[in-house]
Amino acid sequence: MATKENSGSTDAESTQKTVNAVLDAVARTAPEVRRGLPGRRIAIEGKNPSGEEQKAADVYTDELLLERIGSISNVGVYASEERASGVDVGSGLSVCVDPLDGSSNLEPNAAMGTIVAIYDDDLPASGRDIVAAAYVLYGATTTMIVARSNKETVTEYVIHESGDYQVVREELTLPENPSVYGFGGRVPHWVEEFEEYVSEVESDPSMKLRYGGAMIGDVNQVLTYGGIFGYPTLTNAPEGKLRVQFEGYPVGYILEKAGGASSDGRKSLLDVEKDDLHARTPVYVGNEGLIDDLEAALADRY
Template identity: 65%
Template sequence: MATKDINTADTAHEIRTIDEVVDVIASTAPEIRTGLPGRRVAAEEENPSGETQMAADVFADDLLCERIGALEGVGEYASEERPESIDVGNGSLSVALDPLDGSSNLKPNNTMGTIFAVYDGPLPAHGRDLVAAGYVLYGPVMTMIVARDGTVNEYVVYDDSSYELVREDITLPEEGTVYGFGGRVPDWTDDFEAFAREVEQDASRKLRYGGSMIGDVNQILTYGGIFSYPTLQSAPEGKLRVQFEGYPIGYVIETAGGATSDGTKSLLDVDKDELHARTPLYIGNTDLVTELESALD
């Protein structure tokens, strides 16, 4: 995976900044989770992608912006909830977040999470500028996945804001056993629908789709398989945002030995120069992603 290695290409100060970003996200996660019950209502605004914001989206974004923006080594902060990035200092690293992925799941009380990406460069950045990425999953147990320095680790995050390493050097299982596909079936392209039907015919795989992208991604990281939020007839560019979802999830999955694609190439090689640009997303075991790309030719 041709991404930057912070240990050889950058300074000790930048390594420390990445540690601090991870610490802030871990320590803020319990506060975000505790604040959800009173914020399961729509806010007055839409986000830059035209989606209705929940009060919880704004709450999580404000907390993370304040705390990450206070770190000396961070120069820019951006999130799905803000139209533009914010200059927060003179540091060389930029942090982009989806503060509360899956916030539409607040009403039915389903899984959601916080996605983060740390780039060595200004925003909008490129996937190959990533030096760390990961997410917090607000499931029955609050866990945090961190990909950096060629390794993916999992931590349990406790209510007192401490966190403990529970799995090291995570890789996708060789035999993927789950699948999930987003978007409405009538809106799928013919090629993708044919591929999806073929995957469904394999009795060794189980459907897992929860309507929260980060929860579905974590299923793939745990059990292997394939997840897609594909090109749609109504949305040729897909639904997910490159800076906030496509790049960081691509980084996590590829660091864990899996494969990612926008349909033709790695998600980390997608080249978009707008902060809120979108991309189709296909992730999972290498053999399945390769089959997917062949099916979409």
Template identity: 50%
Template sequence: MDREQVAEQIFQAVAQAAPHIRSGLLHRREYVGEENPSSERQMEADVWANELLKEKITNIEGVGELASEEEEEVIQCGEGLSISMDPLDGSSNIPTNNLIGTIIGIYDKELPTEGENIFEAFYVVYGPLISVMRTEGDQLNEYVLEEKSGDRVEPHLASEDIRIPEPYVYGFGGNRNWTEDFRKFHDEISEEMKLRYGGAMVGDVNQVLHQGGLFAYPARKDAPEGKLRLLFEASPIAYIFKVAGGASTDTEQSILEKEAESLHERTPLYLGNKKLIEKAEKELN
């Protein structure tokens, strides 16, 4: 089985699971009293979605290993592609019924590795509709999932060959502990664009991909290494932005060039139009 076929099976597996994940949140909105490997509080939904997607993905022929934000170590499951997964991005939004998502990266190399080794990436947004932003070759395509009878899910191509438009919106996280340099950078950006920030990376980057602009979760006074995980969040989304004609940085280099030294490594993250990424590197490096 070639890697395109494996990637298609992964996409279909996650697409079929997505409505079950959204409906399953109803009775899984509490914290379980434990932390994930990144020392973040786990919700019942985090644990459940991780187990559901893990079972589906590791049983696909051509998947060699799976790394999840909710798992300490890489799960070996055969020979083939390496998969990174954030089962429920933004799960702290669940109690207030705000946006959450799922992020998948498909790599040609064993994990941890650089984002340059991503072959395909996609993310799911659980909103009024369930949508998927998926790279396919040199295109970024958006699908909307329709539930059919018999638990069947049909992906409909909603937008093809998406290109990031001219800047219009921005979303910056971690504002209580911004550095002075970043606060000045924010003040400049806020005069030019509208704020759109919802606390779930998938929702915020989805705004930027559709409307143009900049998403950032920078290095902070209390977290100079950043907050977002390189393998599970930053690299797959950076790859998506690259395919859409955008760019990424940690203010020193492209996220896709950044060497992954550990599985749960964190990074500062900037995603958006190329000229805004250049501005961030110039003013914040």
């Protein structure tokens, strides 16, 4: 890892400088990640801390991001879904990364992403400690969605092959009239209340199913067209599948900044409290009305 200076400062100006440096590193690493995917589609021996099969691309992306983010001044801890614990890289902000969300989509050549959450606290942090969240989407083009604590809006960038990136939308908000939905988990394991809610959504002729197997790709559909995404509580997995530090908090933060809402079925994802780095939570994000209806549908269960 590259040598860095430790600033030890977490005041507002220093925090935003560090946030910008992390986002810059993520964006400029994205083309290298993308170029490295074709030869790293195979599974490797071993599993990540959540018990999921790792692809060579997961490990490759994680190592690249640790090197780049870990060398930034005022970053104290780098944590990844691919590592059991955080890596101490200095003093300052904590950065949580899902290096390659949806890496199972390597085989069918479908969308994948990288998710980043930056916290001004030790890990495991809370959703209210986020100072920035972002995701890179490796789709037909490479884009990056960013939400910052010092801005009230969400920004979308396009990332070029050179590593340069530019703003394409500065005030990205969910459309008022939602039109897409996507829900994870096996239907036989959905709880009755959720299944009834989904039936209501599906009965609306203006709503279209969009589910691609990479959470961040599905969330981006919701952010683009309006709607709802959820990975719910299941009868065989009450806490669902998604990790709160790496997926729940950052996605909830971005959608709320974009004028939408997030929930674990009862409250905002940002108010979920967990004491384990790899803890899971049900995740629901989308237009506020749809999330309100979801919470009402699940009220009797809680």
